[in-house]
Amino acid sequence: MAPFLSGGGYSSESWSYILALNEHVKNPRFKLAIEHHGDLQSLQFWEGLPHHMRNLAVELYNTECRTNETVVICHSEPGAWYPPLFDTLPCPPTPGYGDFMAVIGRTMFETDRVSPEHVKRCNRMDFVWVPTDFHVSTFIRSGVDPAKVVKIVQPVHVGFFDPVNCDPIDLASIGKPVLGLSNMNTSSKEFVFLSVFKWEYRKGWDVLLKAYLEEFSKADGVVLYLLTNPYHSGRDFGNKIVNFVEDSDLEKPDDGWAPVNVIDTHIPQIDLPRLYKAADVFVLPSRGEGWGRPLVEAMSMGLPVIATNWSGPTEYLTEENGYPLPVGRMSEVTEGPFKGHFWAEPSVDKLRALMRLVMSNVDEAKAKGKQAREDMIQRFSPETVAGIVTDHIKDILSSKI
Known part of the structure; x- marks a missing residue:
């Protein structure tokens, strides 16, 4: 049970598991069924899915399960678990926790801890799947029963996100200029920085803009593309960026x-x-990530990646396959559901240096991008992660016999 039709992070992650299990588990001792849960449905996201995914969704939605033979996976933030704190199909569904073979919570957090209410919800589960060693540590330190916490990494579809299988998208045709003018009339190709995120403070868009605009000018032949969408905000991103620059000390x-x-x-x-294929480097100076789906997608596409060396990305980003961005300090979250928690403040100066380094050392950056794709294939391919998930579910089934 997951937000399969929402298009958000949990949605994409849940799809990655379903596709991995459907494609790579042969003659399993279990069958798959899915139910939408945990977030609003997006018709736009559904219509953008490949036909084979839509057909699979219909097939798995219509798969029936017997309650006492079912392992339920609640793949969402714990506030959606039974009893849910907002209007959503409860997980596990009625009749409740004790009537299923097992109930698993799959979740993650972007801060240094788990709130007491969510700890309580995690401890109701038979197991809690988290994606990284970072989360194993923060969940246990916050009070989640260590016997329940299991690391299950997230897969990335390395066959779909493969640079040899696509041509780059025309960024100029879909990007809206906000600051500066691209050198479209020159024969030289611009060096493209790409970032993908929802518009919220946690994603560090302010850090990225400050570092980029302080380090580069029009003469450098660079361009920054931001693929973003609203998160409890309006869509006037151009005005938000202009206002940020005007209110800052940027010259x-x-x-x-x-x-x-x-x-x-x-x-x-x-x-x-095709979007990733059009970029030279991917950059995301986030203050905290549960996993960092766009990061592993970019790495699977062979892109060099600059990302904050804290939280989720520490599971896969290394000096050999990318550019870990040092943390300047930790800061307290001042609003929202994580108020009072702490997360990272990535260093603006170090980000400036890394962005300049990548642009000035293209061969080194390409080598790191090549290593990144190899690491994604070795550690996070659907086949590899399907095996990890299957082994854990088999252990649960065996323990119930």
Whole structure:
């Protein structure tokens, strides 16, 4: 049970598991069934799915399960678990926890701890799956029963996100200029920085803009593309960026701002590999990530990645396959559901240096991108992760016999 039709992070992750299990588990001792749960449905996301995924969704939605033979996986934030704190189909469904063979919570957090209410909900589960060693540590330290916490990494579809299988998308045709002007009339190709995120403070868009605009000017021949969407905010991203720059201490270079373009239109799932293919480097100075889905997608596409060296990305980002961004300090979350928790403040100065380094050492960056794809194939391919999930479910089934 997961937000399969929402298009958010939990949605994409749940799909990655379903596809992995459906494609790579042969003659299992179990069958798959799915139910939408945990978030609103998005018709736009559904229509952007490849036909084979839509057909699979219908097939698995219609698969029937016997309650006492069922392992329920509640793949969502714990506030959606029974009893849910908002209007959603409860997970596990009625009659309740004790009537199923086992109930598993799959979740993650982007901060240094788990709230007491969520700890209580985790401890109702038979197991709690988390994606990284970072989460194993934070969940147990917060009070979740260590015997229940299991690390199950997230798969990335390395066959779908494969640079040899697609041509780059035309970024200029979908990006809206916000600052600066691209050198479209010159024969030289611009160096493209790409970031993908929902518009919220946690994602560090302010850190990215400050570092990029302080380090580069129009003369550098670079361009920054931001693919973003609203998160409890309006869609006027251009105005938000302009207001941020005007309210900051940033000084406009003599030859003009380095270009910043926003992509705020929906990019269908089927076109995402083409988006990554059009970039030279992916950058996301987030204050905290549960996993970092766009990061592993970019790495699977062979892109060098700059990302904050804290929380989820520490599971897969190394000096050999990318550019871990040092944390300047930890800061307290001042609003929202994680108020009072702490997360990372990535270093603006170190981000400036890394962005300049990647641009100035293209061969090194490409080598790291190549290693990134190899690491995704070795550690996080659907086949590999399907085996991890299957082994754990088999252990549960065996223990119940």
